[in-house]
Amino acid sequence: MLSTIDNRSSTLDQRLSTPITTLHNSYLISEGHIYGIPVEIKVDKHKEAVYICCWLDYHAARNHDVAVRLVASSHILSCRPAAYLWKSGIVNKQIISVFIGQSNFDTKGSYRLYRNQSRLPLDDCETVEDVLQLAFEQRENFLHLAVEQRQNLHPNQNAALWTYIFRLISKGQKQKVVSKDDVAQLELLISDILEVTLDSLPRMRSKDLTTIILQLAKIAKRVSSKHYKRLSASELAFKNILFDKEPNVQPSIFDPLAEAANQNLVNFEPRELSNIAYAYSLLGYNPRIDDNTTLLENIADVSLDCIQQFNAQNISNMMWAYTKLHVSHGPLFHSVGDAIVMKDYLTKFKPQAIANVVWAFAATNVQHPALFKKVANEIVAMDDWKSFNSQALSNIAWAYTVSNIDTAPLFSSAFRQELLDRQNNFIDQNLRQLYQWHLWQTKEKSDYGLPDFLCEQCKQTFSSSDTTSSALQKDVVAELKSIGLNPVEEYLTESGYSIDALVEINGTKVGIEVDGPSHFIGRKPNGRTLLKRRQVESIDKISLVSVPYWEWGKLGKDRDKKQKYLQPLLKMTA
Numbered sequence: 001m002l003s004t005i006d007n008r009s010s011t012l013d014q015r016l017s018t019p020i021t022t023l024h025n026s027y028l029i030s031e032g033h034i035y036g037i038p039v040e041i042k043v044d045k046h047k048e049a050v051y052i053c054c055w056l057d058y059h060a061a062r063n064h065d066v067a068v069r070l071v072a073s074s075h076i077l078s079c080r081p082a083a084y085l086w087k088s089g090i091v092n093k094q095i096i097s098v099f100i101g102q103s104n105f106d107t108k109g110s111y112r113l114y115r116n117q118s119r120l121p122l123d124d125c126e127t128v129e130d131v132l133q134l135a136f137e138q139r140e141n142f143l144h145l146a147v148e149q150r151q152n153l154h155p156n157q158n159a160a161l162w163t164y165i166f167r168l169i170s171k172g173q174k175q176k177v178v179s180k181d182d183v184a185q186l187e188l189l190i191s192d193i194l195e196v197t198l199d200s201l202p203r204m205r206s207k208d209l210t211t212i213i214l215q216l217a218k219i220a221k222r223v224s225s226k227h228y229k230r231l232s233a234s235e236l237a238f239k240n241i242l243f244d245k246e247p248n249v250q251p252s253i254f255d256p257l258a259e260a261a262n263q264n265l266v267n268f269e270p271r272e273l274s275n276i277a278y279a280y281s282l283l284g285y286n287p288r289i290d291d292n293t294t295l296l297e298n299i300a301d302v303s304l305d306c307i308q309q310f311n312a313q314n315i316s317n318m319m320w321a322y323t324k325l326h327v328s329h330g331p332l333f334h335s336v337g338d339a340i341v342m343k344d345y346l347t348k349f350k351p352q353a354i355a356n357v358v359w360a361f362a363a364t365n366v367q368h369p370a371l372f373k374k375v376a377n378e379i380v381a382m383d384d385w386k387s388f389n390s391q392a393l394s395n396i397a398w399a400y401t402v403s404n405i406d407t408a409p410l411f412s413s414a415f416r417q418e419l420l421d422r423q424n425n426f427i428d429q430n431l432r433q434l435y436q437w438h439l440w441q442t443k444e445k446s447d448y449g450l451p452d453f454l455c456e457q458c459k460q461t462f463s464s465s466d467t468t469s470s471a472l473q474k475d476v477v478a479e480l481k482s483i484g485l486n487p488v489e490e491y492l493t494e495s496g497y498s499i500d501a502l503v504e505i506n507g508t509k510v511g512i513e514v515d516g517p518s519h520f521i522g523r524k525p526n527g528r529t530l531l532k533r534r535q536v537e538s539i540d541k542i543s544l545v546s547v548p549y550w551e552w553g554k555l556g557k558d559r560d561k562k563q564k565y566l567q568p569l570l571k572m573t574a
Contacts, residue, residue, distance in 0.1 A: 128168045128234035131161065132189040158197050159208040162215035169222055169235060178233045186237035194241070194253060201260040210272040210279075213257050216242070217279035220249060249283045258287035258295045265302045273299050274314040274321075281321035296322060300329040307335045312345065316353035319360035328364040328521040337361065337368035346378040354379065355392035355399075362399035362527045369405055376400075376407035385418040390425045393418065398433035401440040402527040404534075411441070416451065423454050431461040436531060439495060443539045463496040473500050473514040476547055479562045480512070485570075487512070493540040497532060502542070505570055511536065511544040512570075514552075523550070545569055 125131045197212060204212075223231060223239040224246060231239065244250045261268070261276055268276075277299050280286060287295045303310070303318070310318070315336055322329060336357075340346060346354070358375050361368055385393065393415075400407060419434065426434070435458035438449040450458060467490045469477075480487045480503060491502035491511070499511040513519075519529040525546075533544050547569070555561045 125164070125168070128165055128232075129186065131165050131168065132186060132193065132234070156205075156208055158200060158204075159211035159215075161193065162197075162212050162219070166215045166218045166222070169219060169238075178231070178236060182233040183237050183240070186234050187241055190237055190241050198253070198256050201256060204260065206261075206264060206268045206272050209257070209261055210268070210275050213254075213261065214275050214279040216253070216257070217282040221282045247284060249285050251287075254280075254283065254285060255287050259289065262289050262295055262298055265298060268302070270303070270306055270310045270314050273303055274310065274317045277321040278317040281324040284325070286325045286327060294327070296325060296327045297329065300327075300332040304331055304335055307332075307339050308343070310336075310339075312349040312353050315340070316349070316356045320356045323360040323363045326364075326517075326521045326526070328366060328524065330366065333361060333364065333366040334368065337366075337371040341370045341374050346374065349378075351388040352392050355388065355395045358399040358403075359395040362402035364521055365402075365524065365527045365530055367403070369403075372400065372403050372405045373407060376405075376410040380409050383414075385415055390422050390427075390430055393422070394426065394430035394433040394437075397437035401433075401437045402531045404440070404444075406445070411437075411447075413448075416448065420451050420454060423457065428461050431458045432465065434458050435462040435496065436535070439535055439539060443495070444535070459496050463492060463498070465498065467498050469500075470514070470516060472516060472549060472552060475562075476512065476514045476552065476566075477501050479559065479566055482559065483563050483566060493536060493542065495535065495539045497536050497540065499536065499542070499544070503570070509542050510570060511542045512547060513544055514547045514549075516549045520548070523548075 125134060201209070219238055220242045223235045224243065226235065228236075239246070242250055242253060258280070265273070277296055280295060289295055289298060300322070319333075319336065322332070340357070349357070354375060358372060361371065379396070388396070397411070397415075400410065434450060435455070438455055438458060441447045442449040449455060469489060473489075477487050477489060477500075480501060485503045485505070487501040487503050489501055491499045493499065500514045501512040503510050503512065513529075513533075515525075515529065520526060525533075533546075536542050536544055547566075551565070552562070555565060
């Protein structure tokens, strides 16, 4: 039937038949069915518009949002729904017009079509399996039908689909026995819909692309955080598809999404830039765009020009994302800090957002004293520690410990009382942070710290952290022994810190820290690493030297080079 609508006027002339006066002197070209829907295809007397007239029950059309969209040739530029009924009195007939002529191009009308009429009946779905099956079976109903018969879900429908799938997954599903056949079938469905999604990237709006990236990232985060035995069939299928080898996500999916976003970043809204950065931080993945840049570096560069337009949540998400991915973009962080200091909009920040910002600056070791003082003054003015959750309390305490900025009124007796009231709500990470704050307050500043009972709980948690030796650390220790030293591994200091190896040289204790990638942002020590060095040296009076992973890696398997590397580092003579 599609072949009857040709892009040559001579063909149209041949197809003209009896005029249908009830539709503005249109001429019937063909009639038949599209996906089971009775239709009449007509062209007006000026040959400028083709009408697809669908015979639909009004209520059925409204309930199931059925619409047909046709792109029969390169001459058809857009679709527009006709918001009128036939004058002949047939009120059940719904008309969708597809315009050929340039003069009839209507972007706004085209947008209304898929926004208001081309919706998948997702509300009828109760499980993720239902959504996937629906998308697979009905996707052609909502797609442009081109000459080459290529079917793709409209970008708007793609975004709605992935949003709905995540919504169902996040609600949880009834657990049932998972069979390999069910998982395999769902993997085929997911792969098919993902293929459609990736094929439609070139024509996506920034809003739809951002939504798809964010929802896929949330799905990946959700399925990766659950124990294997607790995954439903759909969750297990998503895990197999979205991950290459956990925790590494599948580049063949998330790289094309990143490249599509990167091509048009300058036209993205601040919220969209923030959400894309946040999405990839959930994945723990910063795609490399070319040999010199990554996606987050490019997002940061673009954000510098519009940082004043970012709202509180945008800023909070951006800072959290860059910190989680160990990306320190100095100009971006300083621009954010300057904006917060200059603009009086901290009152618009939620307590968690305030905590996220100072934590991000501390974790990435970006110095901005004016920001920390501004935030401290705002918290003091709020006078409401109860509005901060337990994680926010410990993050704020830790951030100011790392920054080592004295803001005396901030950590008052009210703060310590709030910690005491919530002592049963803190997780281990919170307790370790609070213990480092306690060391800062009592050992470095000679101020009040944690109440005794809570202090003991925090110290015990801090000192009992996992101290498993890495292969890199074992290699360094072996070479320390080969140069005549007697290293003590995982040495526990009086303050509670664990040092990778402790040696004694000429009566002086020297700690050796074998620092892997998690200790750095790029090649710069992160806030956690610098805090440990500062407190061990100032409290325990032990000098620390660092063996960065990349320097040790360059030495290869040459033991002579490794020994010559260690001797000057430890100020030893050969």
